[in-house]
Amino acid sequence: MCGKSRCPIIVKFHSSNKVKPLINTLKIGGSSPPSVFIGRIGYPKVSIGPMIPPVMGDTSIIDTPELWLDRTLDDIVDFRSMLIRGKHTVDVYDVESPNKIIEYTKELALSKNSVFTEAIFTKKPQGKVQFYDDAQPHGPSAPIKKFDISNPKYEQHIEKAYYDIDLKSKDAVFNLYKDGVNVSKIQRAFSVGAFGIKKFRRFVPTRWSITAVDSTIGKNLMINTKIYPWINEYRVYYHNQFDNRWVVLMMPTEWMYELIEAWYPNTTWNPYGRGISIFNSYEFYKGRNTYAEIGGCYYSARLAVNETLNKERRQAGVVVLREAHPGYIMPIGVWNVRESVRKALHESYQKFATLDQALIFISNKMDIPLQRWIKNSAVLKNKLYQKRLEDF
Numbered sequence: 001m002c003g004k005s006r007c008p009i010i011v012k013f014h015s016s017n018k019v020k021p022l023i024n025t026l027k028i029g030g031s032s033p034p035s036v037f038i039g040r041i042g043y044p045k046v047s048i049g050p051m052i053p054p055v056m057g058d059t060s061i062i063d064t065p066e067l068w069l070d071r072t073l074d075d076i077v078d079f080r081s082m083l084i085r086g087k088h089t090v091d092v093y094d095v096e097s098p099n100k101i102i103e104y105t106k107e108l109a110l111s112k113n114s115v116f117t118e119a120i121f122t123k124k125p126q127g128k129v130q131f132y133d134d135a136q137p138h139g140p141s142a143p144i145k146k147f148d149i150s151n152p153k154y155e156q157h158i159e160k161a162y163y164d165i166d167l168k169s170k171d172a173v174f175n176l177y178k179d180g181v182n183v184s185k186i187q188r189a190f191s192v193g194a195f196g197i198k199k200f201r202r203f204v205p206t207r208w209s210i211t212a213v214d215s216t217i218g219k220n221l222m223i224n225t226k227i228y229p230w231i232n233e234y235r236v237y238y239h240n241q242f243d244n245r246w247v248v249l250m251m252p253t254e255w256m257y258e259l260i261e262a263w264y265p266n267t268t269w270n271p272y273g274r275g276i277s278i279f280n281s282y283e284f285y286k287g288r289n290t291y292a293e294i295g296g297c298y299y300s301a302r303l304a305v306n307e308t309l310n311k312e313r314r315q316a317g318v319v320v321l322r323e324a325h326p327g328y329i330m331p332i333g334v335w336n337v338r339e340s341v342r343k344a345l346h347e348s349y350q351k352f353a354t355l356d357q358a359l360i361f362i363s364n365k366m367d368i369p370l371q372r373w374i375k376n377s378a379v380l381k382n383k384l385y386q387k388r389l390e391d392f
Contacts, residue, residue, distance in 0.1 A: 028084055028125070029118040030054045033063035034111040034152070037085050037138060038191045040205035044093070048105050048192075048203060049086035049144050052117045053079075059114045065136060065184050065335035069343055073242055076332055080137040084125045086144030092203040095193035104149050109192040110162060111152035119147035136333040155189075157181050162194045169196035173213055174220045183303075184335065187213045210334055211296035214303045221306035226255045226285065228315040233351045234358040235316075238365050239344035242336065243327025246320070246344045247362050248305065251355065251383060253317035257305065258282035258379040259298050261322040262368055268324070268331045276368060282378045300338035308345040319379050323366055355383060 035051035053059055061067050062079045088101045095106070108115060121142040154162075157179045161172040172195035176186050191209035193201040204212065230252045237248040260280040263270040270277040281292035292298035301320045309316060320341060352358040363370040374380045 026122075026124060027118070027120050028052055028054050029116070031056050031059045031114040032108055032117040032149070033059045033061075033083075034108040034113075034115050034117075034188075035063040035083060036105050036109045036188060036192060036206075038203050038206045038209070039087070040207060042089075043205065044091055045089055046092055046203060046205060047087040047089055049088050049101065050105060050108050050117055050119065050147060050149075051083040051085050051138055052119055052147075053082035054084065055082065056116070057114070063136070063184065063188070064182065065333060066182050066339060068335070069241060069339050073329065073332065077137070077330075081139040083138040084119075085138050085141035086119050086121065086147060087141055088144050090203065092193075095201050095203060101144060101147065104147060106192045106194065107152050107154075108149060109188045110154045110158050110194060112155040113153060115152045116150040117147060118149075120145045136335065137331075155181065155185060158185065158189050158194065162189070165198035167195070167197075169200075170216050170220075172196065173216045177217050177220075183213060183217065183338070207296070211299055214296065214299040214334075214338065218299055218303035218306050221303070221310050222255065222287075224313075225306050225309045225315055228309065228313050230254070231312075231314045231316045233353065234355055235349040235351060236358050236361050236365075237344040237347055237349045239340055239347060241340055241343070242332075243325040244336070244340060245323040245325070245366060246340050247365055248341060248344050249319045249321070249358060249362065250349075251317040251319075251358075253383065254285045255315055256282070256284045256317040256379050256382070257302055257320075258318070258377060259292075259294055259301050259320045259322070260373065260377055261294060261297065261324065262373075263324045264326050266326045267328055278368075278372070278376045280376055280378065284379075284382075296334040297337040300334050301341045304338050304341035304345060307342070317379060317383065319377060321362070321366065321373060323368060325367075 030053045032050055032052050037049065037051055039047040053062060062083060068076055090102060094102060122145050123142050125140040125142040127140045157176050158181065161167060161176060173186055173190065177183065187210050189195065190213050191204050191206050193203050231250055232252060235250040239246040258280060260278060262276050262278045264276055265273045279294050281294040281298045305318045350361055352361065359370055374384065
């Protein structure tokens, strides 16, 4: 009835049915990946709490999106639907409260490995699997009465940043990234107010913490990107996953960046449209001062691009193109953008002497006509039509 090749309602239904018998109770115990969720509704009064699967063992993959590209959409729905969310309302400034729910939520967020967690709810968990395009999905939820955890072992780099109450949060985030800590782990700790000068620490809604960390890391990497020598050729990288086609075009110019997303009908951001919807956000060398219209995906892709340029010690103008086809039946989180662009940039690229040659190659990889991409692109129009000193 929805017109999609596979019905997202049926996929969710089967996943929910598997976990339903395990959560028909007020008391749930299991190994949290570890995972926590900080809500945003009602800010600055928000719901915080653990996310617990009713299973034992190493469940770390359930909250490590860096490992998900090799999984199917069904796999991701299956293991995320097992995460039962406990909710306890707090003020975002109450990060230092001695309340046990607050204390244990923070400890979970700082943990290195899966932690046995047991929770008692005020009512049985209920609700459908929640899917977002800017945060990882999770299963049913319920108000939490109390919960307990076994002794967590903190991730050592995160622990060091947590106890440094004079270290600014942006410095803590970038230091952890340089130390090789997964971005998803940094985001989780950031959400529970683990970083920053002590008096400024607060809970940050999970959705906001994801974008804040991606933006902070990308911005720091860009400082180096902008002083490196230009690449010597036009490059095109390509990746196709979850019925999303990704193209990354790199050009031998000063730093400029754009993300353009094209959503087919029956996809997340174009559920009822008859035509393809295209959105874009961009920046030139001086950067931008406003939040990207396209949302958190912009900062995730920017992080991945600058990561590669920093490794090569090179500078480039970059345009990331995304075609989201109807097979992408539901949103699974902004991590998909970061990891898909990372994956594309790890593949070998096609090299071209001119922009025209690169664009012709791109036109053979994407279904949308090249002229429509150019029409919706600030960076490509600048490069194609803006006269430069070297042209005279």
